[in-house]
Amino acid sequence: MSDELKTPLLDELEKGPWPSFITDLKSMADRPMVKDLLGQLEKSYRDKRGYWKHGGLVGIMGYGGGVIGRYSAIPEDFPGVSHFHTVRVNQPSGWFYTSEALNEIMDIWDEHGSGLTNMHGSTGDMVLLGTTTQELEPIFRELTAKDWDLGGSGSDLRTPSCCIGPARCENACYDTLALTYNITHKYQDELHRPMFNYKYKIKMSGCPNDCTAAMARSDMAIIGIWKDDIQIDQSAIAEYVDAGFNIQEYVIEKCPTKCITLEGKELKIDDSDCVKCVHCINVLPKALSPGKERGAAIALGGKAPIVDGALFATLIVPFIEIDEENGFEEVHDLLERIWEFWDEHGMNRERIGEFIERVTLKTFLEGIGVEPMPQQITQPRDNPYIFYEEYFEEETE
Amino acid sequence: MSDELKTPLLDELEKGPWPSFITDLKSMADRPMVKDLLGQLEKSYRDKRGYWKHGGLVGIMGYGGGVIGRYSAIPEDFPGVSHFHTVRVNQPSGWFYTSEALNEIMDIWDEHGSGLTNMHGSTGDMVLLGTTTQELEPIFRELTAKDWDLGGSGSDLRTPSCCIGPARCENACYDTLALTYNITHKYQDELHRPMFNYKYKIKMSGCPNDCTAAMARSDMAIIGIWKDDIQIDQSAIAEYVDAGFNIQEYVIEKCPTKCITLEGKELKIDDSDCVKCVHCINVLPKALSPGKERGAAIALGGKAPIVDGALFATLIVPFIEIDEENGFEEVHDLLERIWEFWDEHGMNRERIGEFIERVTLKTFLEGIGVEPMPQQITQPRDNPYIFYEEYFEEETE
Amino acid sequence: MATIERRTDIGPPHYDKFLHPIIKENYGKWKYHDTLRAGVLVHVGETGSIYTVRAASPRLISTNFIRLMTGLATKYADGYLRFTSRNNVEFLLGNKDNIDPLIKELSDNGVPVGGLNNSISNVVHTQGWVHCHSAATDASGLVKVVMDELYEYFVEMKLPHKLRIAVACCLNMCGAVHASDIAILGLHRTPPRIDHSTLPNLCEIPTTVASCPNNAIRPTSIEGKTTVKVDEDKCMYCGNCFTVCPAMPLADPLNDGVSIWVGGKISNARTEPMFTKLAIPFLPNNPPRWPEVTEAVKNIVEVYAKNAKPYERVGEWINRIGWPKFFDLTGIEFTKYHLDDFRYAGTTYRRSTQNRY
Amino acid sequence: MATIERRTDIGPPHYDKFLHPIIKENYGKWKYHDTLRAGVLVHVGETGSIYTVRAASPRLISTNFIRLMTGLATKYADGYLRFTSRNNVEFLLGNKDNIDPLIKELSDNGVPVGGLNNSISNVVHTQGWVHCHSAATDASGLVKVVMDELYEYFVEMKLPHKLRIAVACCLNMCGAVHASDIAILGLHRTPPRIDHSTLPNLCEIPTTVASCPNNAIRPTSIEGKTTVKVDEDKCMYCGNCFTVCPAMPLADPLNDGVSIWVGGKISNARTEPMFTKLAIPFLPNNPPRWPEVTEAVKNIVEVYAKNAKPYERVGEWINRIGWPKFFDLTGIEFTKYHLDDFRYAGTTYRRSTQNRY
Numbered sequence A, B: 001m002s003d004e005l006k007t008p009l010l011d012e013l014e015k016g017p018w019p020s021f022i023t024d025l026k027s028m029a030d031r032p033m034v035k036d037l038l039g040q041l042e043k044s045y046r047d048k049r050g051y052w053k054h055g056g057l058v059g060i061m062g063y064g065g066g067v068i069g070r071y072s073a074i075p076e077d078f079p080g081v082s083h084f085h086t087v088r089v090n091q092p093s094g095w096f097y098t099s100e101a102l103n104e105i106m107d108i109w110d111e112h113g114s115g116l117t118n119m120h121g122s123t124g125d126m127v128l129l130g131t132t133t134q135e136l137e138p139i140f141r142e143l144t145a146k147d148w149d150l151g152g153s154g155s156d157l158r159t160p161s162c163c164i165g166p167a168r169c170e171n172a173c174y175d176t177l178a179l180t181y182n183i184t185h186k187y188q189d190e191l192h193r194p195m196f197n198y199k200y201k202i203k204m205s206g207c208p209n210d211c212t213a214a215m216a217r218s219d220m221a222i223i224g225i226w227k228d229d230i231q232i233d234q235s236a237i238a239e240y241v242d243a244g245f246n247i248q249e250y251v252i253e254k255c256p257t258k259c260i261t262l263e264g265k266e267l268k269i270d271d272s273d274c275v276k277c278v279h280c281i282n283v284l285p286k287a288l289s290p291g292k293e294r295g296a297a298i299a300l301g302g303k304a305p306i307v308d309g310a311l312f313a314t315l316i317v318p319f320i321e322i323d324e325e326n327g328f329e330e331v332h333d334l335l336e337r338i339w340e341f342w343d344e345h346g347m348n349r350e351r352i353g354e355f356i357e358r359v360t361l362k363t364f365l366e367g368i369g370v371e372p373m374p375q376q377i378t379q380p381r382d383n384p385y386i387f388y389e390e391y392f393e394e395e396t397e
Numbered sequence C, D: 001m002a003t004i005e006r007r008t009d010i011g012p013p014h015y016d017k018f019l020h021p022i023i024k025e026n027y028g029k030w031k032y033h034d035t036l037r038a039g040v041l042v043h044v045g046e047t048g049s050i051y052t053v054r055a056a057s058p059r060l061i062s063t064n065f066i067r068l069m070t071g072l073a074t075k076y077a078d079g080y081l082r083f084t085s086r087n088n089v090e091f092l093l094g095n096k097d098n099i100d101p102l103i104k105e106l107s108d109n110g111v112p113v114g115g116l117n118n119s120i121s122n123v124v125h126t127q128g129w130v131h132c133h134s135a136a137t138d139a140s141g142l143v144k145v146v147m148d149e150l151y152e153y154f155v156e157m158k159l160p161h162k163l164r165i166a167v168a169c170c171l172n173m174c175g176a177v178h179a180s181d182i183a184i185l186g187l188h189r190t191p192p193r194i195d196h197s198t199l200p201n202l203c204e205i206p207t208t209v210a211s212c213p214n215n216a217i218r219p220t221s222i223e224g225k226t227t228v229k230v231d232e233d234k235c236m237y238c239g240n241c242f243t244v245c246p247a248m249p250l251a252d253p254l255n256d257g258v259s260i261w262v263g264g265k266i267s268n269a270r271t272e273p274m275f276t277k278l279a280i281p282f283l284p285n286n287p288p289r290w291p292e293v294t295e296a297v298k299n300i301v302e303v304y305a306k307n308a309k310p311y312e313r314v315g316e317w318i319n320r321i322g323w324p325k326f327f328d329l330t331g332i333e334f335t336k337y338h339l340d341d342f343r344y345a346g347t348t349y350r351r352s353t354q355n356r357y
């Protein structure tokens, strides 16, 4: 542990109305780990650079992921953070907790770790921030004793996550929490033992608002959607009209396909032209809700820019039933076909999105056995470079 | 010459209401060339394939282009077309003729060629279709005697062409005919002696309707445009309104930036938001016309798909004055900077559009000395892969 | 002839001498134009009006046809005529009264008047079997049979908006195929057949290798001579190698044919220019009247005519209704060939859940 | 501890036991929701209503902070709380009367309530100098200074629509930088410095070479050992080589800094998702309060707040007014760095004459 803690630069971050993580961290600065974290961070602020070593392989026996090894580059100065590993703990569906359950985890973490966390990591895990290699196994044992398990890291299935869905949202078109729970449990092996080409993230949003950012941030986005007509409560529409709400400007003109009309106090939607963007439902929640024939759209390959530029996920299956009754079999089946094809033909460190770009959608669909459909594209090809597969041969004439 | 002409398949093309080129050609079938052309074409229709040899270098002394050599692959059967070269004759600006002038050309062609033509070729030339090598020089001499000269072919400046412009169109924002005439004459050397990396086509349209398809079909599109406000004749607007014309649906709702409003019989345009698409002017020609501060936008690189896929031209100079007074100097200056940079850094058979794609717009603009402007793009980069050119060095701190 | 002095680089004559006096006077000073009837325009200038009669032309025309036109121009249009950027003939009349007689005489000679405004104008097209070595189909013949079928749309103005058709006989697309409302494109469907006996003499190997957009061509050596080989799995029959190397012909009567494309546009009006997109990947070459092609094109025109709104070009209409509905309404089959797999394929993948069912 | 049996692959606990009884009853049967005040929602179900109070969190939080939250949850929310996908804390109250006391107590502890609807919610962010080896800047500190500046927009709902901000400390973008209304991205601006003494031991050469998106890395040999060299003209400092090879660090206190991006969005509402686009290529790393960054972000927020129409996200607003006007209104300089020069650069070039002046 270093000398007395002086953090003039960080102290500047105690000012201002937004809750200060520095104030919070300082409240625990009696712990050597936190004190040296603050010390090293102060130095980073002064020198304008980080002081962490690159990676470091540490882990829990039997697990290939879930722990990110981290060592200070200047342990002489800050021995408290010479080890400062994070433990990724798989959050419950929808990030729901009770005070009791959370307190139990905090007890474990106060005992064996720095007492610092991220609630939550960007992928969705509870991130327990900062511990030493020898504490890993005890932490793991105590967590599992309380029914908690590790999340993902490395080239594995990452911790799936989902929006609040049916638990508190009237838009939810399928049970995001149940599917997340089911997939997480069914694929424990894929989650805990990295054997893929690269990471594979699944995010589940109950409707096209996509409150988990699945289209942008997951290899597999499972987005709730409906097929039939938007449900309209005309009396609630009348109330909006009576209340002076400008349906014309805020709903009708904003509809991307202009398929809504208002006749007097009656709203009409040409559902054959509706692209299920949910805007009208968002704006008129008391009057509109998704149709009754519900399920999900599945899109693959969302990711950040490294290596070939960022990708939004590509729509592969415009509609799939999400059927808890039959154990979500259709989803499992599709997922396994995708993994199999990616496993066999993907390259090392090639995300599924990059893989689809490389082999092209056409080959990918063939590989996973999904029919080509105009819904999967924004337009047919505009170049004439078609690989024809059916020829006439001289003899067959 | 082959035996009696029998064309049962081609004869089918004499049926139907559209003027028949077969009927027309047959009217000249007493000429051996035309007869054998029909004969070979009948064979093509039967065998479903062409019967022309690949290219063939023929030309006019002192010219590197303007003639496309063509030989029959089966001259034994069709000796009349054993040679069947085309002569590209540079059309006058706007494809204007007098009967007299055209008849003179037809006289020359009846004497020295097949008597068949394309009026006009896709690039714009008069295409005199079918003659023999020994007739080339006589044709050339007689044409030039009547003030006509050859057009382009090969890796040269191709025959520039332009829309009817101020000669008969109220939309014309600059004198397309004058500029075309000027450029064609100024760059006779570039037109007649192929020394570029590849072909270079210039097309001039007087307004964004682009009636010469310049954005799609030319390496340099010079498109008339204005900078200030659309001119409105409110009394003519009132007449449209009184006549029951649906300005709301056909004009206002179709405006891409929705910057038009109609108050009673008065039309208002927020010109700061107008993108000069000309739609409103097209629909209300009696009431609206382009602004008074007129000039052209210059876009580069339109082309067909070979090799890397089709390209529309990229906007390089959003506005340039087209000034006949000073001899169109600004245009010449830009054009010469473009050729110079392309000459020096372009590859063999690389069109300017492909060149810009390869070196990127940033480098290209630097190379030709044009400032980067947000008008040249649809959006700034969305990837973080920026090549910074200004660094801080240790010493400079 | 040898007596004529040899002049070079004189350029084309000045357009000035081909302009009707009314045009000269009102040059750059036109106030507005109006459509008097199908194929007939008036442009009103400061000092007078000029009347335009637009007549069809097959473009591949003989001196006979041209003399017919110049004769009519002399008779009715003070000797002034022009051609349009889509190869129609335009007579420029100072005298309004000459319109009807001119139209009558054109019609007597089988030449229709039209192509203006909300109609189908002349077809931009190419050489085909008439003159080009690259052709996978004929061009003039296709234009004739298609326009026979669509004749009514040339002589009447009954479409939602302009509809531009183009034909090209190979992927070089000498014309407007890549940016037309409807395009008909001839194509090969088999890799080049290499003539190793002539190739080493006729072709420059590096240029030939470089010509292939898909890097399918590699140098190789056969019987001691350097020639090339083609990786047939990578070849998509673009023909660029043939353009630079005559020893690599692609023509194949059994497999050459025609594809249909839709939704392109050039003007900047309303939307930015748009490329033509694949509608039907392959129809057989069935000369002389290509019934599959005419039927396919007519179907698209009719579905467009029935469903599009005023001032909507084909591409704008499809963008409004979406591609799934386009395939539904036209009954055209959606296939794997519609999925782009060239360079920028990824930009055509649907990156959202926005969709119609 | 050794007495605890070792269990593996048990997965997370079932969410069921963390759901408030009212939620359980109305699970999947919510009728609608309403906003009661900034940061407070009610969801009306068939048998009752649940009240949500959304509180800010710096995300990098200690067990102290969490115990404060769980304490409040126990006191006011029957012990039920959750975290949102943007790291806010949500208290789930069965009793409406607890809303005000809860908010009061949060406020006493310096925790604001808000982030709903037309506000700026919490900032999605990453590790920064607190924990990551790749960081070109700090993340938690940037969030703190930016949200201090934008505080009013969190606690009030006065923007045209939702505005989402993200921060990432390197190009890996662990979060939402590529699809946010406004994003702050830390970046390096110098090529990796290669440690040839350790590289041969630490790194796999083929993986390292393959990691570079621009093919800037080549194997080479120094003093008999295989290592790599970097073509510095081709390097755009993405850091992917460092991710796979620790001997190629990029951090450079003089040149690391921050860039600002705008106009991304994730939801499928109205428009399809959109990527974030470059607004400001470089601002210096100026800890502890990054004044250039906070000023730049605040400026963009304010210009947006003033000019956008209701229900317009930042990107939708810019699409309506056009980029030239965006640069005008914000006073941000347009530079050559804004011109895309990566793989699909061509798709960003303006291919029309449609433009504002």
Ligand code: SRM
Binding pocket: A055, A068, A070, A086, A088, A118, A120, A121, A122, A123, A124, A125, A126, A127, A151, A152, A159, A201, A216, A217, A218, A302, A303, A304, A305, A306, A307, A351, D125, D126, D127, D131, D132, D133, D134, D172, D173, D174, D175, D176, D243
């Ligand atoms: C902890 C976390 C950031 C956070 O503060 O929340 C994180 C931290 C790291 N990420 Fe990440 N990523 C985290 C979510 C993400 C996300 C967001 C998401 O999952 O929604 C992304 C963008 C989406 C995506 O996957 O594309 C993301 C894209 C990356 C990338 C780029 C991958 C790519 O294909 O583009 C890398 C580099 C790599 O994998 O080699 C990366 C690598 C890393 C590493 C392991 C650093 C490295 O170079 O190996 C970081 C460890 C930091 C540390 O010291 O703890 N991280 N990373 C997030 C995981 C917590 C959790 O499990 O919940």
Ligand code: SRM
Binding pocket: B055, B068, B070, B086, B088, B118, B120, B121, B122, B123, B124, B125, B126, B127, B151, B152, B159, B201, B216, B217, B218, B302, B303, B304, B305, B306, B307, B351, C125, C126, C127, C131, C132, C133, C134, C172, C173, C174, C175, C176, C243
């Ligand atoms: C005659 C003409 C077609 C016509 O029927 O009108 C024509 C005919 C030929 N074109 Fe073309 N092109 C003609 C206008 C075009 C156009 C349209 C235009 O200029 O507006 C294009 C598309 C626009 C463009 O330039 O991209 C065009 C794109 C090509 C290409 C593809 C070039 C490319 O970069 O994509 C080739 C191949 C080549 O250059 O090697 C080509 C090559 C050819 C060749 C020379 C064949 C060859 O492989 O070498 C053709 C000679 C046919 C013959 O036997 O007469 N032609 N060519 C047009 C010229 C007449 C004139 O001078 O007025």
Ligand code: SRM
Binding pocket: B094, B162, B163, B164, B165, B168, B169, B170, B171, B209, B210, B211, B212, B213, B282, B283, C033, C041, C083, C084, C085, C086, C087, C088, C115, C116, C117, C121, C122, C124, C162, C164, C176, C179, C180, C181, C264, C265, C266, C267, C268, C269, C313
């Ligand atoms: C004569 C010609 C120019 C020339 O120098 O030859 C011409 C002349 C006129 N064009 Fe054009 N355009 C001519 C080819 C074009 C082309 C090029 C092409 O088709 O290859 C285009 C781009 C087509 C495209 O977008 O694919 C073109 C797009 C327009 C437009 C925009 C249509 C739109 O809304 O997209 C207008 C405005 C309109 O029609 O309302 C227009 C309007 C006009 C007007 C009304 C302008 C005027 O005030 O005189 C002229 C006559 C009306 C008409 O319907 O033809 N002209 N016009 C060309 C006649 C071709 C023909 O024989 O049919």
Ligand code: SRM
Binding pocket: A094, A162, A163, A164, A165, A168, A169, A170, A171, A209, A210, A211, A212, A213, A282, A283, D033, D041, D083, D084, D085, D086, D087, D088, D115, D116, D117, D121, D122, D124, D162, D164, D176, D179, D180, D181, D264, D265, D266, D267, D268, D269, D313
């Ligand atoms: C709680 C949360 C889901 C969760 O499981 O955690 C959630 C919950 C709700 N979202 Fe969301 N969204 C949540 C993250 C998101 C995200 C993801 C993100 O920001 O990273 C998005 C995509 C953002 C984007 O497009 O960039 C998101 C896009 C929306 C939208 C679409 C907004 C739009 O028009 O573009 C709506 C509809 C609306 O606001 O009208 C919406 C509406 C809602 C509603 C009103 C749905 C409902 O009926 O309950 C919920 C509360 C309102 C509100 O304003 O927060 N939610 N929502 C997330 C709260 C995050 C936070 O703390 O602020």
Ligand code: SF4
Binding pocket: A163, A164, A165, A166, A169, A170, A171, A172, A173, A205, A206, A207, A208, A209, A210, A211, A212, A224
């Ligand atoms: S994604 Fe849809 S279902 Fe899920 S929380 Fe958001 S609005 Fe509700």
Ligand code: SF4
Binding pocket: A254, A255, A256, A257, A258, A259, A260, A269, A273, A274, A275, A276, A277, A278, A279, A280, A281, D270
């Ligand atoms: S969901 Fe979207 S597309 Fe469908 S009707 Fe509503 S606003 Fe229009």
Ligand code: SF4
Binding pocket: B163, B164, B165, B166, B169, B170, B171, B172, B173, B205, B206, B207, B208, B209, B210, B211, B212, B224
């Ligand atoms: S491009 Fe414009 S100026 Fe030229 S003819 Fe067409 S409408 Fe008239």
Ligand code: SF4
Binding pocket: B254, B255, B256, B257, B258, B259, B260, B269, B273, B274, B275, B276, B277, B278, B279, B280, B281, C270
């Ligand atoms: S020119 Fe186009 S953008 Fe401008 S006001 Fe007219 S319709 Fe609108």
Ligand code: SF4
Binding pocket: C126, C127, C128, C132, C133, C134, C135, C136, C168, C169, C170, C171, C172, C173, C174
């Ligand atoms: S399109 Fe092809 S075949 Fe037709 S003229 Fe042009 S180069 Fe020849």
Ligand code: SF4
Binding pocket: C191, C192, C211, C212, C213, C214, C215, C216, C217, C230, C234, C235, C236, C237, C238, C239, C240, C241, C242
């Ligand atoms: S036809 Fe095209 S793709 Fe095939 S080998 Fe020749 S150049 Fe390559």
Ligand code: SF4
Binding pocket: D126, D127, D128, D132, D133, D134, D135, D136, D168, D169, D170, D171, D172, D173, D174
């Ligand atoms: S964005 Fe980069 S520096 Fe920040 S946590 Fe992710 S990998 Fe580390």
Ligand code: SF4
Binding pocket: D191, D192, D211, D212, D213, D214, D215, D216, D217, D230, D234, D235, D236, D237, D238, D239, D240, D241, D242
């Ligand atoms: S930083 Fe990126 S671009 Fe530079 S060498 Fe490394 S991988 Fe290549």
